[in-house]
Amino acid sequence: MPSPPADHGSALATLLDEGVVWGDAGQWLKHLPDASVDLFFMSPPYADARAYSKIPPDRYVEWFLPFAQSMLEATNDTGSFVVNIKNRVANSGPLKGQRHPYVYELVLELQRMGWWWIETYIWTKPNAIPGRFGPRTKDAFEYVYHFAKGPKPYFDLDAVRVPYKADAAEIARRRKDANGRRNTDAGFGRDRTRTYAHGSADPGNVIAISQTYNQYKGPAGQHTAVMPEGLAEFFVRLLCPAGGIVIDPFAGSGTSIVLARRHGRRAGGIEIHADYVEVARRRLADARAEQSPEQLSIAI
Numbered sequence: 001m002p003s004p005p006a007d008h009g010s011a012l013a014t015l016l017d018e019g020v021v022w023g024d025a026g027q028w029l030k031h032l033p034d035a036s037v038d039l040f041f042m043s044p045p046y047a048d049a050r051a052y053s054k055i056p057p058d059r060y061v062e063w064f065l066p067f068a069q070s071m072l073e074a075t076n077d078t079g080s081f082v083v084n085i086k087n088r089v090a091n092s093g094p095l096k097g098q099r100h101p102y103v104y105e106l107v108l109e110l111q112r113m114g115w116w117w118i119e120t121y122i123w124t125k126p127n128a129i130p131g132r133f134g135p136r137t138k139d140a141f142e143y144v145y146h147f148a149k150g151p152k153p154y155f156d157l158d159a160v161r162v163p164y165k166a167d168a169a170e171i172a173r174r175r176k177d178a179n180g181r182r183n184t185d186a187g188f189g190r191d192r193t194r195t196y197a198h199g200s201a202d203p204g205n206v207i208a209i210s211q212t213y214n215q216y217k218g219p220a221g222q223h224t225a226v227m228p229e230g231l232a233e234f235f236v237r238l239l240c241p242a243g244g245i246v247i248d249p250f251a252g253s254g255t256s257i258v259l260a261r262r263h264g265r266r267a268g269g270i271e272i273h274a275d276y277v278e279v280a281r282r283r284l285a286d287a288r289a290e291q292s293p294e295q296l297s298i299a300i
């Protein structure tokens, strides 16, 4: 596996140039220049989850924190760090059969490290597959945690607005509402005349995007945990300025990089499995051929 170039500027330039490099994120992240990245966006391996990584939940935080420290240094003052992660049921140890708290432990440690915990998003999957999960319903959501370098991250709500649910007549009626602000018995109220002032709606922090079950199949193989494009697209548009830099340290089949580039950001990633690097590179090459920005593909 090739090592990252020793000088920091070249490591970043190589990532942006190659799209996805074959390597260990732990090594590459240490070589990025300070305050150079607008958005780190990732779906790391979940605890125990897949053949490609078996990190026990009890050791997950210890495994993850060194990556987070390097990313904190490499993020610029208005930059963000977004991690999609999922809880799991412990399959051994004293918590066997219960939900393991590693996700919450990780969040608390990241905050202690100095990351600003800005928001928790819930990604719901309208097409979650039913199965047998003991005393549980099917798993139909995952977390997406938004951390930032400081209190004022770049945030473009207008880039992710969605159509209003109300019909045109209701919107017109509300705009003309002569009563304006309505005080309630509790002593507060809202200016309802401005509800529809933006032309489209705030999507909220629960985002519904169908899971991609037909995995990306390229000539070089396939990846088993491909993220839906809409998820990457939402956060790239929300948290990275046009022309800014997006890095995915656990690139897999390259979804975030493809989407970031499609939306005019500079992007690169790292992937430890050579086969997936091939998949991602093929996908990036295909994406270059069909580049055209699309409508945001989330349904609220």
Ligand SMILES: C[S@@+](CC[C@H](N)C(=O)[O-])C[C@H]1O[C@@H](n2cnc3c(N)ncnc32)[C@H](O)[C@@H]1O
Pocket: 023, 024, 025, 026, 042, 043, 044, 045, 046, 052, 053, 223, 225, 226, 227, 228, 249, 250, 251, 252, 253, 254, 255, 256, 270, 271, 272, 273, 276
């Ligand atoms: C959940 S998958 C990412 C999927 C990706 N978002 C996509 O859409 O294809 C996590 C990836 O992290 C990779 N990985 C695990 N440890 C790594 C490390 N230390 N450095 C780089 N990649 C790593 C795994 O091989 C796996 O492909």
